[in-house]
Amino acid sequence: MDKNTQTEIFFGPNHPGVPGNYGINYQFEGDTVTSARANAGHLHRGFEKLMEERIWIKNTALVPRICVEEPDINEMVYAMGFEAIGEIEVPRRADYIRSIILELARIQGHIFSIGGNAAGIGQYTVMHWGTLTRDYLLDIFEEITGARVYHIYIRPGGVRQDIEAETFAKILDLMDELENERFPDLEKALFENPNAQKRWQGKAVITKEEAIEMGATGPVLRANGVPHDLRKMMPYAAYDDVEFEVPTGKNGDAWDRIKIARDDMLQSIKIIRQLINKIPDGPVQADLGNGLKYRIPKGDAYVKIESKRGEYGYYMVSDGSLKPYRVHVRGASTPLGLYGVREFLPGTRIADVPVWAKSLGICPPEFDR
Amino acid sequence: MRNEKDLLQLMNAHFNPLKLEIKREQNVSLEFEKEELIQALSFLKSHSYKHLSTISCVDWLEEGEFELVYHLFSYTDLINISLKTRIEREPGIFQTAKEIWPVAEFYERDIHDFFGVKFKGNDNLEELILENWQEIPPMRKDFDTRKFVNDKFEWRDYNGQKHTD
Secondary structure, eight states: OOTTOEEEEEEOSSOTTSSSSOEEEEEEETTEEEEEEEEOOTTOOOHHHHHHTSOTTTHHHHGGGGOSSOOHHHHHHHHHHHHHHHTOOOOHHHHHHHHHHHHHHHHHHHHHHHHHHHHHTTOHHHHHHHHHHHHHHHHHHHHHHSOSSOOOOEETTEESSOOOHHHHHHHHHHHHHIIIIIHHHHIIIIITOHHHHHHHTTOSOOOHHHHHHHTOOTHHHHTTTOOOOHHHHSOOTTGGGSOOOOOOOSSOSHHHHHHHHHHHHHHHHHHHHHHHHTOOOSOSBOOOSOGGGOOOOSEEEEEEEEETTEEEEEEEEEOSSSSEEEEEEEOTTHIIIIIIHHHHSTTOBGGGHHHHHHHTTOOTHHHHO | OOOHHHHHHHHHHHOOOSEEEEEETTEEEEEEOHHHHHHHHHHHHHTTOOEEEEEEEEEETTTTEEEEEEEEEOTTTOOEEEEEEEEETTTOEEEOOTTTOTTHHHHHHHHHHHHOOEEETOOOOOOSSOOSOOSSOTTSTTOOHHHHHHHHSOOOOBTTBOOOO
16 A cells, blocks of 8 residues: 555444454554544433432343353452442352352463454454364353353352353363363464464563553553463452462563463463362352342442453442342453554554454453443 | 451552442452542552453432442452442542543543443533433433433333323
């Protein structure tokens, strides 16, 4: 393209190259972005308002729908908010099960998004592998919870039902299979692929200072060598009982972020094995009385957990009635999807736009809510 | 590295908070007069509280007030602070925090969309999520979702069954 040609492109809201129903309006000079503006709102379903109209327990069926890629973090953070305001103690076995579920969810989310990233640079085989591998994890979820994508399993006071010993055995088998068969293939097809290295190394760089300034967390921050992970910094569920490392990168580029996703999955496998080995016996649900009449005292709490894309938080307010007074969702990718797009995309070439958008793990329903 | 008590002492020494509270481990909540809040934010930012998680708004209809809550986190103290302030519901104007955290511009636009709060100094308050919204801001407590839906959309009958609201 002639370098003096100016073009305006509406990218999305329906396009296989954008992460969900969300658009970005670009202006190009030649093939270089000169300005970018997030065009959000296409996915706004009024979750926060709906939550105010439903009793506490009903919302557990609503919240997972806020992020399709990682529904379980919503259930967890909602339950944690409820328990923080109500000062409810969760049985230890439930804590362990929650951590197992969250780590399984982390693996399925990462493998799915690594596939998405690969598709962004034309490696469609890896995308199909990612989707396939995710399906094995969804099978496990189906066995535990009865549902594949939205599980509605973690609920205030614990989890919905116990996990059988034979399911634990299946999870361990799957972890072995992932580690010994799926991931080595992925390594060869993607991480040793010169094409992928060339497309990702040194692209879409966000420095440590920039990340902290805008509130970006997770792989975006960790790609700069800082091991900031809420599982370590503010342990929740059973994370204080397990040993694991927080993977980091050093250049802050797309390559480092995607490698962190891969290393994160290996750590998750390690965590799941430890948890299953030492899970205590006992109940999985605290007695909170009639589910339709849950009530917690007046109060508020900001709770947050480490999703695969960073800090995921809820600010919850209770006025002592049967329904929440206010729930505010802080999505992990909100600062990147709205502010980051405008600040960091200019100067990028058109072919690198998918690298940028996908490697940051932008999930539009989090800021459309 | 400070603990929760050191932090409360530090804030007490420099400001006049209305309320200080250790919510639970690693979680602190502070309430300020609206005149003091922005100063407190920039003070905390220079004391390692560099991470702004988000800004929340709560509509307290009966008291006629909006509550703005700024959630900060420090990577050295590992403490989460919620800074709260209340502003009058009418006219609902507050100061922007965009000079301290540029990203706040978008959180403020979000609050402007859904609560109608205006932020002085943030001159880019155009619609972010909503489009051509004519009603009162939808997250306000006096916005009636059911009425809005009934006025705006038509109910459809399924298999001869009349819809009843």
